[in-house]
Amino acid sequence: MSTIGPSEACYVAANDGYLKMVERIWAELENRNLVTSGSAISSPQRDRRLWLLETRGFYDTETAEIRTAMGRALTVKISSQRVWCSGTACDLEFFTPAPSLQADPPPVAVRDATQKAAFSARVRKNLEVMRPLERDILIRRMLSLTAEGLALAARLSEAAEAAEVMTTLETITQRLHPFRAAARKRPNGFDFDGLNPEAAQELLLQLAGEIWLVIVFCDDRQISDLLRTLVEGYTVPKPVLLNRVIQA
Incomplete structure (x- = not known):
């Protein structure tokens, strides 16, 4: 969950699934900017999703790319809804990683x-x-x-x-x-x-x-x-x- 805005939105809350996906701990994200300090990537596609929230109040299963802490781009599906929390407008987002085409990693052998x-x-x-x-x-x-x-x-x-x-x-x-x-x-x-x-x-x-x-x-x-x-x-x-x- 975050506050609203294309450039000023900040994190309000995040569950463990999201933190693991973006390789972050909550202390690194709490009240921080989604783009400059978080996983959001500024793009025309993100602008479109924000426009949908402004005009419709929600969007469903939009394909997007976010950035992990190590700089890796991750393709996800996002659904979001504009909600009000204690008089403050917030965006509640649900992320689902896109299916990976990468082969399963080899087992790590226990060495000497x-x-x-x-x-x-x-x-x-x-x-x-x-x-x-x-x-x-x-x-x-x-x-x-x-x-x-x-x-x-x-x-x-x-x-x-x-x-x-x-x-x-x-x-x-x-x-x-x-x-x-x-x-x-x-x-x-x-x-x-x-x-x-x-x-x-x-x-x-x-x-x-x-x-x-x-x-x-x-x-x-x-x-x-x-x-x-x-x-x-x-x-x-x-x-x-x-x-x-x-x-x-």
Whole structure:
């Protein structure tokens, strides 16, 4: 639910289904602008839907595109009705994701636990007190950022002619190929919506662990620094690697 207006509308309420769909927690949206801070995309199609609300008071199953927190475009069906709440005009919207043509993601295999990273103590404590939905949203966003950064590092290693690092990074990113988002939705982006929360966390810690291993043996400072920014803010390597990582 939101207040009304083409450019000044703000969020009033959102249920868990909507928050999961747009990869946001409520604190990021509460009383924020739908377009500048939320998922709405300004377009002639949106202007038409708003015109229908102004003239008819409702519209039904209109196709639209919204934007997730990671910038991915998501096709949805929206039905909306103009309502009054305590004397304030609001738009009550119902969203249904359009059927996905993307194949089901492959199962995430549980790898050797000694190669996985672990969440840092601070992040682990914060995750423990979060609502399950908010925890899931945060982990998926970390996973998307890590995957995109990993793909960028692979391209940098190719440009730097760091053959061994490039081969390792390409091997890791190749496993992420089934999660590539359609170019129209987000160039160079990934879509992990098909993973359940446990699989998303497993994949995140696997990737982080492999990135820490690459950092240890990477001689290119630029690539190493980029990889560090992907993992050191929320994970720590296994103790067997810790001293070598610190000294790298």
